[in-house]
Amino acid sequence: MTAPLRFAMVGAGWWAHRAHLPALAADASIEFIAVCDPNESRANAAAREFGATAAFTDVAAMIDAVEIDCAVVATPHTTHRPIVEALLRAGVDVLVEKPLATTADDAWSLVELARELGRTLSVGLTYQYAETAAQVREIVATRIGELVCVNAEFSSQTEGLFGTADPAAAHLDDPSVPHGVSYADPRLSGGGQGQTQLTHLLGNLLWNTGKQAREVFAYMNNRGLAVDVVDALTFRLDDGAIGTASSTGTTPEGSAVRHRIRYHGTRAVLEHDLLTAEAWLFEAGGGIRHIENPHDQPAYALSRPVPTFARVVRGEIANPAPADVAAASVALIEAAYISAAEHRPVQVPRGAVHVSKEP
Numbered sequence: 001m002t003a004p005l006r007f008a009m010v011g012a013g014w015w016a017h018r019a020h021l022p023a024l025a026a027d028a029s030i031e032f033i034a035v036c037d038p039n040e041s042r043a044n045a046a047a048r049e050f051g052a053t054a055a056f057t058d059v060a061a062m063i064d065a066v067e068i069d070c071a072v073v074a075t076p077h078t079t080h081r082p083i084v085e086a087l088l089r090a091g092v093d094v095l096v097e098k099p100l101a102t103t104a105d106d107a108w109s110l111v112e113l114a115r116e117l118g119r120t121l122s123v124g125l126t127y128q129y130a131e132t133a134a135q136v137r138e139i140v141a142t143r144i145g146e147l148v149c150v151n152a153e154f155s156s157q158t159e160g161l162f163g164t165a166d167p168a169a170a171h172l173d174d175p176s177v178p179h180g181v182s183y184a185d186p187r188l189s190g191g192g193q194g195q196t197q198l199t200h201l202l203g204n205l206l207w208n209t210g211k212q213a214r215e216v217f218a219y220m221n222n223r224g225l226a227v228d229v230v231d232a233l234t235f236r237l238d239d240g241a242i243g244t245a246s247s248t249g250t251t252p253e254g255s256a257v258r259h260r261i262r263y264h265g266t267r268a269v270l271e272h273d274l275l276t277a278e279a280w281l282f283e284a285g286g287g288i289r290h291i292e293n294p295h296d297q298p299a300y301a302l303s304r305p306v307p308t309f310a311r312v313v314r315g316e317i318a319n320p321a322p323a324d325v326a327a328a329s330v331a332l333i334e335a336a337y338i339s340a341a342e343h344r345p346v347q348v349p350r351g352a353v354h355v356s357k358e359p
């Protein structure tokens, strides 16, 4: 049997508690070494509860003090670049939460650094870890013909989170609920609905199409907050396909949210429901094929990124959420922010995507 991979958790907030800490504690092939969070009581409590041997308040101090092979990073968006860079330079393979970074420069430079150093860099784009994700990607690549148009929609109940700028109301000491300031303060979040939700939608769309965006025109509404709450984008992809993506954080409590992408090809149309992890292929001639999520698999696979990443690091499987495709979505989102602010179409800075279009 191979030696267990030694892991650290960086950031012990809401998402670490919901998704990654339980997964780190549950995986027998992982030795859970350390938790790091500047909030000392959170770091200590998480280490105790999930069985890590050490707790730290600073990433550099953790790197100096303990030997780790891998780290999971779930911290506010604008901290991703420096934390991931320090870990990669220390020889650590990294699974970082979405968005990979908040600017194209930061995202592409992390991709280049990981490549130079020969390290694995994966992103917590949860939809790409669903049981049906690879099948949906294969159908987009092989069954719909030429992609001519794509329409994507993501609605959620995030407006309240974006309005929690007051630290007193932000559950600073309770990791069982989202910590509003991380999302409401643009210095930490880099933006609202775009960085928090569009990143899921566009990350998945670019992963499934194997294309990068070339140009975008966007409108955004902040609804009086410091970050965007409602976003609408029109964009051009490689090879002439065009698309739209809209995302709103205003869905009323109790009302159904939608996370959907429709790929219009010359031979067939594929509709992907990310929320239920199922899809429908509408073929020429009227045939309909349903891609169903297996009943024993979660539609939102929040505990799968950690064990999947461990298998990627061991070389057992391909990376289902590689950083280069995630960087292409960061670039598109940053260009959309510029477009919305300046009321003009914006070219999307492109990088070297090495992941094959074929599944």
Ligand SMILES: NC(=O)c1ccc[n+]([C@@H]2O[C@H](COP(=O)([O-])OP(=O)(O)OC[C@H]3O[C@@H](n4cnc5c(N)ncnc54)[C@H](O)[C@@H]3O)[C@@H](O)[C@H]2O)c1
Binding pocket: 010, 011, 012, 013, 014, 015, 016, 036, 037, 038, 039, 042, 059, 073, 074, 075, 076, 077, 079, 083, 097, 098, 099, 124, 125, 126, 175, 177, 178, 179, 182, 196
């Ligand atoms: N994949 C998903 O579905 C999903 C869902 C929710 C959140 N997320 C992502 O997870 C990340 C964290 O979100 P959250 O809701 O847990 O936020 P949070 O504010 O609850 O937790 C962030 C934690 O990071 C800590 N932190 C801040 N700076 C740090 C640093 N330099 N080093 C170490 N720790 C630091 C904070 O003290 C806090 O405990 C974000 O990137 C978010 O977008 C992903």
